[in-house]
Amino acid sequence: MKNQFTPLYRIWHWTMAFSVIGLLCTVLLRKTFLSYKTNALIIQEKLAALDVEITLESAKTIAKAIRAPMWEWHYIFAAILGISILLRLVLLFTKEAKHPVIQFLEAPKEEKLKKGVHVLLCLCIALLALSGAILYFHETLGFEKASIGWVKESHEFLMFPLIGTIVLHLGGVLMHEVKTKEPIVSKMIHGDA
Numbered sequence: 001m002k003n004q005f006t007p008l009y010r011i012w013h014w015t016m017a018f019s020v021i022g023l024l025c026t027v028l029l030r031k032t033f034l035s036y037k038t039n040a041l042i043i044q045e046k047l048a049a050l051d052v053e054i055t056l057e058s059a060k061t062i063a064k065a066i067r068a069p070m071w072e073w074h075y076i077f078a079a080i081l082g083i084s085i086l087l088r089l090v091l092l093f094t095k096e097a098k099h100p101v102i103q104f105l106e107a108p109k110e111e112k113l114k115k116g117v118h119v120l121l122c123l124c125i126a127l128l129a130l131s132g133a134i135l136y137f138h139e140t141l142g143f144e145k146a147s148i149g150w151v152k153e154s155h156e157f158l159m160f161p162l163i164g165t166i167v168l169h170l171g172g173v174l175m176h177e178v179k180t181k182e183p184i185v186s187k188m189i190h191g192d193a
């Protein structure tokens with residue numbers, strides 16, 4: 001049988017996994033330790049203890065400035081995700097990997113669920129990349145920020161089905177290893193040549 005886990009296929013997989021995990025980490029930090037709402041209150045409170053009064057608006061500006069260098073990583077990981085999408089296009093072009101929908105249609109009955117999860121995973125990532133790119137390049141594309149509020153909402157919402165499909169993917173990979181004893185993770189690292 002033709003090797004599935006070629007070097008380029010593995011580089012594609014791990015580049016994409018690394019960038020997606022990185023993107024999720026930036027969101028986690030934005031919503032927790034670097035939340036500008038929480039940190040603005042801390043800044044206001046600590047300055048008040050030193051007899052310095054500032055408005056909540058000024059405190060929010062400072063908290064957003066502290067968050068900014070971390071959030072730059074959202075765009076750095078986005079660029080790495082962009083590279084992985086280009087690699088997948090190369091794989092399609094060189095016929096090293098098939099389109100996930102074709103893989104799903106051609107899969108035997110027992111592999112339909114696994115391939116279905118791959119389709120959903122790729123769909124979520126593609127839509128997140130598209131909506132993210134529209135948000136990032138909205139000025140160049142000639143969109144008013146106010147008119148693309150729905151794109152931002154969709155971008156934020158898509159994270160939840162993405163997390164759901166990642167959990168299913170990791171669960172599926174683990175189950176495959178345990179049930180069949182085929183070292184599939186090892187193949188994704190070392191290849192199957």
Ligand code: HEM
Pocket residue numbers: 013016017018020021097100103118121122166169170173184185188
């Ligand atoms: C967020 C991170 C991840 C994403 C987005 C992701 C995405 C994907 C996608 C889309 C495929 C299908 C490939 C195809 O179309 O041919 C795949 C396959 C695979 N992934 Fe991941 N993956 C992630 C993390 C991981 C991790 C952490 C592991 C190992 C523990 C892993 C192990 C595998 C394996 C072994 C396959 C091959 C499955 C098979 O063909 O039977 N993935 N992954």
Ligand code: HEM
Pocket residue numbers: 020023024027030074075078079081125128129130131132133135136155156159162
């Ligand atoms: C796994 C993929 C991604 C996930 C899970 C994700 C998640 C998110 C979330 C949850 C937000 C909203 C943060 C908030 O306002 O609290 C956001 C904002 C944003 N994302 Fe992503 N994103 C992903 C990929 C991308 C990509 C590929 C780009 C392309 C450049 C991108 C660009 C943006 C932009 C421009 C914003 C708006 C930032 C702002 O209003 O300050 N994202 N993302």
